[in-house]
Amino acid sequence: xxxxxxxxxxxxxxxxxxxxxxxxxxxxxxxxxxxxxxxxxxxxxxxxxxxxxxxxxxxxxxxxxxxxxxxxxxxxxxxxxxxxxxxxxxxxxx
Amino acid sequence: xxxxxxxxxxxxxxxxxxxxxxxxxxxxxxxxxxxxxxxxxxxxxxxxxxxxxxxxxxxxxxxxxxxxxxxxxxxxxxxxxxxxxxxxxxxxxxxxxxxxxxxxx
Numbered sequence: 155x156x157x158x159x160x161x162x163x164x165x166x167x168x169x170x171x172x173x174x175x176x177x178x179x180x181x182x183x184x185x186x187x188x189x190x191x192x193x194x195x196x197x198x199x200x201x202x203x204x205x206x207x208x209x210x211x212x213x214x215x216x217x218x219x220x221x222x223x224x225x226x227x228x229x230x231x232x233x234x235x236x237x238x239x240x241x242x243x244x245x246x247x248x
Numbered sequence: 249x250x251x252x253x254x255x256x257x258x259x260x261x262x263x264x265x266x267x268x269x270x271x272x273x274x275x276x277x278x279x280x281x282x283x284x285x286x287x288x289x290x291x292x293x294x295x296x297x298x299x300x301x302x303x304x305x306x307x308x309x310x311x312x313x314x315x316x317x318x319x320x321x322x323x324x325x326x327x328x329x330x331x332x333x334x335x336x337x338x339x340x341x342x343x344x345x346x347x348x349x350x351x352x353x
Contacts, residue, residue, distance in 0.1 A: 156251070157251045157254075160251050160254045160255070161254055164254050164255060164257070164258035167258060167262065168258060168261055168262065168265070171262055171265050171266075171285050172265065174281060174285075175265060175268070175269040175273065175278070175281070175282065175285070180275065180277055180278075183277075183278065183281060184277070184281070187281050187284065190285075190288075194288055194292075197255065197292065198295070201252075201255060201295050201296065201299055201305065202299065202304065202305040203295060203305060203310045203313075205310065205314060206291075206295065206310055206313050206314055206317070209314055209317050209318070210317060213317055213318065213321050214288075214317060214320075214321070217321055218284065218320075218321055218324050221321075221324060221325055221328050222277060222280070222281070222324075222328065224328075225277055225328040225331060225332055226277060228332050228335070229277070229331075229332070229335050229341055
């Protein structure tokens with residue numbers, strides 16, 4: 155009975171990873187990565203290590219997801235190509 | 249824990265998937281996500297192999313993986329900060345010479 159659960163959980167992890175890597179839209183990819191972190195926490199609990207599960211749920215899903223969403227928002231701020239005549243690092247303080 | 253091999257095989261498969269994404273995806277954030285998948289595969293393999301003995305898991309790989317998760321977060325933060333500065337300096341989101349079409353919308 156638990157073997158079915160294990161196979162299902164690992165298959166879910168692989169499926170979410172494939173979906174996150176085959177996704178062209180960045181936001182969807184990052185959200186699938188966060189969901190992957192939560193499923194990873196379930197896998198750690200199944201493997202008998204609850205402290206690693208807590209660290210994964212707090213850090214792996216929470217902090218990393220927030221960092222990636224921040225980076226996606228930063229990369230979306232400018233849609234036009236960068237003007238070549240202005241020097242680099244002109245808005246380095248934002 | 250008798251079916252630890254499922255998790256070991258899943259970790260190896262996740263490492264392979266992360267390697268594929270790191271090499272095949274062009275967008276920098278996709279590369280960072282793929283590196284995170286590689287790390288998760290290694291952690292699954294370690295803790296899965298730590299569960300071979302009957303009578304509870306081995307605590308030593310758990311401590312290693314707990315340290316590794318923290319190191320992975322620091323590495324991800326560094327990579328994303330470098331990607332943001334790279335975008336500020338050049339306006340590109342990949343390592344090619346032209347903006348990528350179709351990715352990152």
